[in-house]
Amino acid sequence: MLDLGVIVANFKFLVVQGLFGLGGFAGGTLRLAIPAIVLGFVLGIFIGLARLARSRFVSLPATLYVEFFRGVPLVMVIFWIWFIIPQLLRLPIPEYGVALTAFVIFEAAYFGEIIRAGIQSVPRGQVEAATAVGLTSAQTMRFVVLPQAIRNMVPALVTQMIVLFKDTSLASIIGYVDLTKAAQIVNNREIKPFELYLFIAVVYFVFTYSMSLFARRFERRLAS
Amino acid sequence: MAGAAIEFEGVSKWFGNHQVLTDIDLAIVPGEVVVVCGPSGSGKSTLIRCVNGLEPFQRGDLVVLGDSLASAGVRMPALRTRVGMVFQSFNLFPHMTVLENITLAPVRVRGLSATEAEKTARTLLERVRIPDKAGNYPANLSGGQQQRVAIARALAMQPKIMLFDEPTSALDPEMINEVLDVMTDLAKEGMTMMVVTHEMGFARRVAHRVVFMDAGRVVEEAKPEAFFAAPKSDRAKDFLSKILSH
Ligand SMILES: Nc1ncnc2c1ncn2[C@@H]1O[C@H](COP(=O)(O)OP(=O)(O)OP(=O)(O)O)[C@@H](O)[C@H]1O
Numbered sequence: 001m002l003d004l005g006v007i008v009a010n011f012k013f014l015v016v017q018g019l020f021g022l023g024g025f026a027g028g029t030l031r032l033a034i035p036a037i038v039l040g041f042v043l044g045i046f047i048g049l050a051r052l053a054r055s056r057f058v059s060l061p062a063t064l065y066v067e068f069f070r071g072v073p074l075v076m077v078i079f080w081i082w083f084i085i086p087q088l089l090r091l092p093i094p095e096y097g098v099a100l101t102a103f104v105i106f107e108a109a110y111f112g113e114i115i116r117a118g119i120q121s122v123p124r125g126q127v128e129a130a131t132a133v134g135l136t137s138a139q140t141m142r143f144v145v146l147p148q149a150i151r152n153m154v155p156a157l158v159t160q161m162i163v164l165f166k167d168t169s170l171a172s173i174i175g176y177v178d179l180t181k182a183a184q185i186v187n188n189r190e191i192k193p194f195e196l197y198l199f200i201a202v203v204y205f206v207f208t209y210s211m212s213l214f215a216r217r218f219e220r221r222l223a224s
Numbered sequence: 225m226a227g228a229a230i231e232f233e234g235v236s237k238w239f240g241n242h243q244v245l246t247d248i249d250l251a252i253v254p255g256e257v258v259v260v261c262g263p264s265g266s267g268k269s270t271l272i273r274c275v276n277g278l279e280p281f282q283r284g285d286l287v288v289l290g291d292s293l294a295s296a297g298v299r300m301p302a303l304r305t306r307v308g309m310v311f312q313s314f315n316l317f318p319h320m321t322v323l324e325n326i327t328l329a330p331v332r333v334r335g336l337s338a339t340e341a342e343k344t345a346r347t348l349l350e351r352v353r354i355p356d357k358a359g360n361y362p363a364n365l366s367g368g369q370q371q372r373v374a375i376a377r378a379l380a381m382q383p384k385i386m387l388f389d390e391p392t393s394a395l396d397p398e399m400i401n402e403v404l405d406v407m408t409d410l411a412k413e414g415m416t417m418m419v420v421t422h423e424m425g426f427a428r429r430v431a432h433r434v435v436f437m438d439a440g441r442v443v444e445e446a447k448p449e450a451f452f453a454a455p456k457s458d459r460a461k462d463f464l465s466k467i468l469s470h
């Protein structure tokens with residue numbers, strides 16, 4: 001039988017600490033995922049635009065960045081930042097800083113690719129028409145290319161955000177207390193794996209499913 | 225030629241090693257309507273795309289409304305506001321209404337207020353005979369209507385020159401005339417026009433001059449009557465027999 005008492009008794013720790021990150025531990029799934037999504041996306045915009053730059057001095061480093069980070073496991077990036085950066089800088093970095101840096105750097109490669117593909121999905125004729133009426137390249141980007149590109153990018157962006165949201169559970173390997181780690185801590189004490197892991201699965205699902213619902217509604221609004 | 229609106233002076237252009245324009249000399253005076261024709265791949269699109277700088281060229285000079293495009297420092301966006309262009313595939317902005325398509329550049333480039341720009345846009349829609357489509361999105365218009373909006377969009381910048389690259393080639397036959405009629409009006413009003421088209425009826429009725437291109441060169445230029453009655457070059461004869469036979 002399911003013993004939901006374990007959830008109720010540890011609700012505060014699991015949700016307030018593990019999910020939101022408000023508590024004594026450095027942690028929280030949302031406290032990591034939200035800035036990681038925002039910052040990763042912003043860095044991704046620069047990387048995506050850089051990949052499309054005419055100058056090879058700009059596009060080549062961006063291409064190498066993307067290929068490199070898409071080619072290595074996320075866990076490895078987390079370990080590097082965890083072990084190597086503090087040694088190089090001779091500075092201890094807290095778990096939160098390590099995890100956030102790793103996610104932003106890693107995910108920016110994926111966001112950059114989505115943004116590049118989205119921009120390239122806008123037909124060349126659109127740029128030519130905007131250029132022909134006298135818009136500068138910045139205005140062409142802002143008023144003609146990006147609005148169409150973003151519409152094409154929304155499904156892929158949301159998928160990537162969902163992946164990132166779930167991947168934050170990997171931060172637990174360096175002791176970061178996110179939702180997964182919180183459940184693990186409670187389970188070590190109470191030995192109720194079925195209830196605990198079912199509970200966090202439901203929490204993850206509620207969040208990711210609302211993200212896709214929101215995306216679907218957003219797409220429909222853009223399409224009309 | 226003094227006073228030319230467009231003057232090609234020995235213009236040559238390459239795509240990589242492939243030369244697509246060879247020593248083009250051609251002057252078009254204000255108010256003149258020039259039809260450019262020739263076989264596929266002869267360089268017609270490239271030629272007119274040079275005029276508003278959509279294609280750079282490597283040799284010679286091209287003087288448009290007094291500005292030399294070969295010289296450094298010519299501000300292309302400013303020049304482009306004085307040269308309108310209409311494309312074969314319309315290229316309307318699909319995320320904007322007809323009205324927004326037309327007012328975008330006047331507002332963003334000219335700095336007109338939205339109200340002023342909208343007033344001009346509505347007048348232009350009257351002129352291209354679709355005053356009731358202002359609020360529509362391009363996807364809800366027929367090809368002929370879309371192309372007329374594209375013409376209105378170009379005219380909204382009050383250009384001195386209009387370039388047309390096969391404006392009716394993507395249209396169903398029954399829509400061709402509605403676009404040609406608008407272009408004919410424009411020609412009658414004295415617009416300087418360069419038109420790439422295979423609509424020989426339009427060329428006969430409206431053009432002041434026909435320029436025939438082949439393999440990147442201007443092979444022949446003549447008044448339409450002379451060109452159609454007695455083309456001088458064999459290549460033009462061959463081309464016309466193919467075009468007129470269907
Ligand atoms: N972006 C490009 N890169 C390389 N070659 C090109 C490019 N655009 C055109 N060309 C080549 O330049 C030549 C002239 O092309 P252009 O489009 O000007 O011909 P056109 O006379 O307009 O032909 P069509 O009647 O098919 O439109 C062709 O051989 C074409 O393959």
Ligand SMILES: [Mg+2]
Pocket residue numbers: 268269270389390
């Ligand atoms: Mg062409």
